[in-house]
Structures are given as structure tokens and as C-alpha cells.
Amino acid sequence: MGEDGTARLTQVFRVREFRAIWVADLISVAGDQLARVALAVLVYGRTGSATWAAGAYALTFLPAVLGGVLLSGVADRFRRREVMLACDVLRAVPAGLMAVPGLPLPVVCALLVVMVLLGAPHTAARGALLPGVLPGDLYERGLAVIQMSTQTAQLVGFATGGLLVAAFTPGTALLLDAASFLLAGVVVRLGLRDRPRPEPADGRGRGHWRDMVDGIVDIATDRRRRALVALVCMIGCYVVPEALAAPYAAELGLGGAAVGLLMAADPLGSVVGAWLFVRFVPARRRPGLVGIIAVAAGIPLLFVGLRPGLVVTMVLWSLSGMLSTAYLMQAQASFVRATPERIRGRAVGVAASGIIAGQGVAMLGGGLLADLTGPAAAITVSGALGIVLATAGAVAWYRAGTERRAQPSVTVVSRQNG
Template sequence: MSNAPRLGRAPLWRDRSFGTYWIAQSLSAAGDAFAYLAVPLLVLQATGSVAQMGLLTAVAGAASVAAGVFGGVLVDRYDRRTLMIVADLVRLVLYGLVPLVWLAGPRVWLLFVVLPICEAAGMLFQVAAVTAVRNLVDADRITEANGRLQATFAATAVLGPLLAGVVSARFGPATAIAVNAASFALSAAGLRLVRLRAARPADAPEVPRGSPLVEFLAGARFLWRQPVLRALTVLLSVFVFLVYGFTDVLIYHVTHDLGGSEGTVGTVLGLAALGTVAGALLVAPLRRRRGFGTTWIGAHAVCGFAVAGVGAATTVPAVTALTAVYLCCLSIGGICSMSLRQEITPDHLLGRVTSAFWSTHYALGPAGAAILTWTAGRYGVPAVALVAGAGCLLVAVGGLFTPIRRAGAEPAADPRGLGPTPAVGTTGG
């Protein structure tokens, strides 16, 4: 499958359906950027404990993983746009409860109820959103589309934490969460205007259905039988264990060790998000020139050095710069991995393969977040960041001994979902 763009086509930004989808996703991402900062600050403000922040991240992450198990089955069975709208409305209602209840005083227990449900709805939304890209653009433009989407998400992530820091400092983190809730209403309204292409041709045979577990296992089977996807799943499971609680540790480092305020945290996360913008814009040309394997391995190696550097940094500007490097490389590696799955997976399996991948590689994340934040509070951020960074570097080195290293243009997917079949003019992964 060639990644070279076809000549004579209009640029993606002129595609009306993709543009509408792009705007709706950006609105949702803008609100998420508020919650990204506001929820940890709300817990830290009420309890003063980084371990409580990590515990909430762990519980919410576990709910997300559980939802991912069957999210792909729903996405492959039902209309993807409708599922995204429902997920937006659920988060609108639940996040909207937080600032209302907080008027009577801090209720941390409410976050342990609301956040897991919202994370589960968010996982369903993300599985549907990833698969919807396949129904919006041609196969050879998937990496470009993902790059543009992620670049815009990152751009909102620049302003989001900055504004969330200002709002949190002036009106409190609960108000910032109210802004997040409102963003889901705008996202749902925008998605109603999107029209997706048919998932399969009208004359294609109906795909047989089984029980939800059997259908999920079909996606997991495809994921495990594809050598590159299998290696990615295993290595990324370790990587997520190491960095799932990184944001909590970063916020704790800036506020506790460096004496920063809530506004300082917002500035750090906002400016560092420029790294995500850079990564999203760089990923397509990097992959074309260097290939999948080199790009993915190199990105995760640099992530390791950046994570270790954040812990060693003693000034806010240094933390900001290193976090930007980390987010840049995280963006490059993530978009590469996501685009590869979209390119080589049959459409009727795409939701299940996506959810099987995310459920598996996020499974260790909640435990990792709890351990990372607990050890940071007990032994200090520098030591924990050094160990986590070294682990990330080992993940990249591990990629050198798997099919990831040789991955270039991947085999095309067998339309029956039985596995990859050689495509004309491509080299095997």
C-alpha cells in the first residue's frame, strides 16, 4: 500500500465532510484540555495528595480499559457517528454535575464516580472517532488526516491549559470543568452535520455476528496474528505502564518541588503542547522519508530521555522544554501506530481491532499511574522520572529486535479479516 498522495485531488482542508468532522473534534479536544488540568488540580486542592491524584487516574483508567473491551464491538455493529454523539451527551451531563455539587464544598468522592464513567464514554468515543477516519478519507490519506486532526487537537491543547490555569486560579478548577462540559454540547452539535461513507459496498456480503465476546476475540485474533501490530501492542503496554501517570507527576513536580502556582502549571502544559503540534505536522513526512520502524523507534527513544530530563530539571522553563520534546515524540509515535492499524485492518474489524489494541496496551496503565505517583510522593520525582525514562528507552531498544524495525509499507488487509495478504508493489512488514 503506497502512502504517496494521488495527484489532482483537492487538499483535505477543502473536503467539507472532513472539515466539519475536524471542527467538531477540535471543540471536544478544547474542552478535554481544560479537564486535563482541572481534574488533577481539583483533587490536589481538596486533598493535597499526589497519591490521591494517581488513584483517581488509576480508577478512571481501569474503567476506560473495561469499556474498550466491548467498545469496538459496538462501533462495528452500530452507526459510528451516533455512538460519538451519545458519548458526548453522557459526558456533558456528568461533567456538568461536578461544578454544581462543588458549590456546596469539595466532594472528592463524586470525582471517583463521574470520572470513570466519563472515561468509559470517552473510550467509546475515541474508538468510534479513530474508525470514522477510515470512512472520511481515502486509504492513502489516512496518515495525513490523522496528522491534521492531531495537530489541531494539539493547537487547542496549547490554549486549553493556559486558559484552564487562568480560570482555575481566578474562579477555581470546578469552573474549568464546567467549560469542559459545555464543549461536549458543541461537539455533539457539530457531529450531527457529518456524513460518513458506507463502511462496506452495498453488494458486499453481510458480516456474520456472534456474541460480543466472540466478536471482540475476532479483533484480538487479527491483532495478534499481524506481526507488527503484535509487537506494537506488547511494547506499548510496557510504555503506557511507565508514563500513564506522567501528567500527575509533572503537576506535582511544578507545584510542590518548583513552587509553581495553578497558573504556572497551565502555562507549562499549554506551551509544552506545542510539541504535540510539531509532532503531528512532522509525522507524515518523517514516515515517508524514514519509514515506519525508524520513526516509531526513534520517537520512543527520545521520549525516554525527555521523561528522565523532566525529573532532573530544576527550573520551570527546562521542564516546559523537555515536556514539549516528550509530547512531540509521543505524538509522532502514536499517529504512526494508529495510522498503521487503520491502513491494514479490514473495515468491518477496525473497531474491534482498535478496542482490542487499546484495551490491551492500556491495561497496565492504571497500575502504573498508581505506582508512579505513590513512589513520586515517597521517593521524589527525580528518581521516579529517571527509572521511567530508562524504561521508555528500553521499549525503543526492544523495537529493534521485533518486526517493527523492518516495517515499511505494510501488507494489505484480507477483506475477509483472516489476516494480511501481499499487496502489489509493497514490501512485507
């Protein structure tokens, strides 16, 4: 497979196993988006509390941080196709139970936490499998296709989820979410070939907790992956605008329609950025551009402090989303390629947890800062902080790359594992 950056993204669909992963992902994302809307409607309708509604929405994300650290090692201890299948089937159970009428809200929240936690080993197993399914440059193209499809599905899901919940009931929507997990599991079972479980590094199995600790230590002691994790974790600075879309629109004197347009700007930029980066940037140049693009992604946010109009703000947020997605996608690809296949599951899980945690901390900090300085100023400060952190990460990545080029054997191993 050549490294021509102008090669079409659609080449990945010639790989049968990738088609299965892609279809299963779309089914799950559509179900999850529907469930988020349904839960918001269900919880707010029963409590009349915005705090309860926001808390239920947060629970669709936050447990993934804990799950990524504690459960992602499962993907390295069992056959990865079976891990994905088991997670899909098991997640359907709490999704279906949440649809039971009159179920106490604490029980609903507990079931939601279980459902989200079970997603962590699924994500880890899929991330570890993908480089084997898509060899060479096809891997980056596959990541771009998944990124574009996921962002598009989220946009459509939020736009249509409310209509579907209104047409049926929140309980029916949750049952549809449960059905989506089962359907995705069928696609995984039929579409992926059965691979043996990864062999332990020392030739014998070890305890789950030892694997978890070793996975964290392994990343922390590797300069390349440590720099990449730092770069992906600070992505939270660049998603603060999405969290502050409503107060920012109010600051500009805009109505509710503007909030939806502002929230759509970043995902739209993400779709375009993923396509442009893989379509036109040659594969051999992408790793070297990670740090530069990460720094550049914060620059458009610096101008938000001027409080431009709606259209200009959307352009700025889209540019930031376009650049941040490009660097994040390549950082993830470089991270996976630099990780031995036998431990990719737990490594991917830990890195994914870092991304989610970074977003959560940044959004919370951005909200607190917005209360003190105003949304526009808070977004500008977040962009500036992102530039500072990205610069530090870029320097670390450059130094690690210089060290890698001085050790040819490391490059050979990385390519074999990728």
C-alpha cells in the same frame, strides 16, 4: 494523492467530513478540560481532601481502559456516525447531572465513570471512520492535525479553565461541558455522511462478548499489530516526567511557576513533533522509522538524572515529547491500516486502552520510584526502561515487516483496507 512528505497539512481541511470530525473533537476536548478543572475545584472545595481531588481527576481517565475493551466493539455493530452521535448525546446527561448542587460525591463519581465509559465507543467509531474519510497519505496528515490541535486545546484549556471556573461556578462549568457534547453531536450529525454498518466477517452477527474476545485474539495472533501495540503501550515510560513535574521542580529548588512550564514542555514538543514528522518525512519511509524513533525518544530523559536547570530540562522533555509523538502517531496509523475495516472499531478501542493503561502503570511506578530515589533518578530510569522496551518492540516490528514483504498479498489487502 502523492506521497510527498513536504505537502501541507492543511490539505486535510479540504475534506468536508474531516472538518466536521476536527471541529467536534475540539469542542469536546475544550469541554472535557473545563470539566476536569471544575471537578477538581468542586471536590476539593467540598472535602478539603487532596486524595479526593486526585481520585476524581483519575476517574476522568481510568474508566476509559475498561471501556475500550468492553464497549469499543459497539462501533463495529452499528453505523459509526450514529454511534458517535449517540455517545455525545448520552454523555451530556451525566455531565449535566453532576452540576446538581449538593449531589453526594459518590454519586458524582459514579456519573463521571459513566460519562468516561461512554467515550470509549465514540473514540473507537471515530478511529475506524477516519481512514475512510481521509484516503491515502491524507490519513497520516489528519492524525497529525488532530494530535497538534488536541495538545494545543489541552494547554489552552488548563490555562483558561481555572479562570472560567472562578468567573462562574463549578456547576456552571459542568453544564457547559454538557452543552459541548450536544454541540459536538450536532456537528457530527450534520457533517458526516451516513455509512452502512460494517459487515461481520462471517456474514452474520455474533454476540458482543464473542466480538470482544475475538478482537483481543485477533491482535494477539497478528505479529505486525502485536508489535505495534507493544510500542504504543510503552509510551507510558515517556510521560513519567509530566507526572513528576512538581516533585522534580521542588528537587531543583524551583517554584510553582516552574511546574507549569515543565508540564507544558511535553505537549509543546508533541505539537512540533507531529508537524515535523508529517511535513518533512516521506510517507513511504515513516513505517520503517517507527522503532528507531521510539528508541530515540528515551535518550533525552537519560540526561535528566544530571539535574540540569529549568531551561535545559524543558528542552530535554520537549525533545522526548517530539519524538514519542512522532512514533506513536505512525504506529497508530500503521495499526489501523493493518486492521480490516469490519473490525477496526474494537481493535482501535483495545489499542487505546493499552495506551491509557500503560501510562497509568508507568506514572504509578514512577511515583513510587521517585519516593525511593528522587524524581530526577526516577525519570532517568523510566527513560532507560522505555529504551529497552522500545528496542524489543522495534525488533518485533522489523521482523514482522520482513515477513510482510515476503507475502505481497498481505500488503495489497492492507492498502485496500487503509
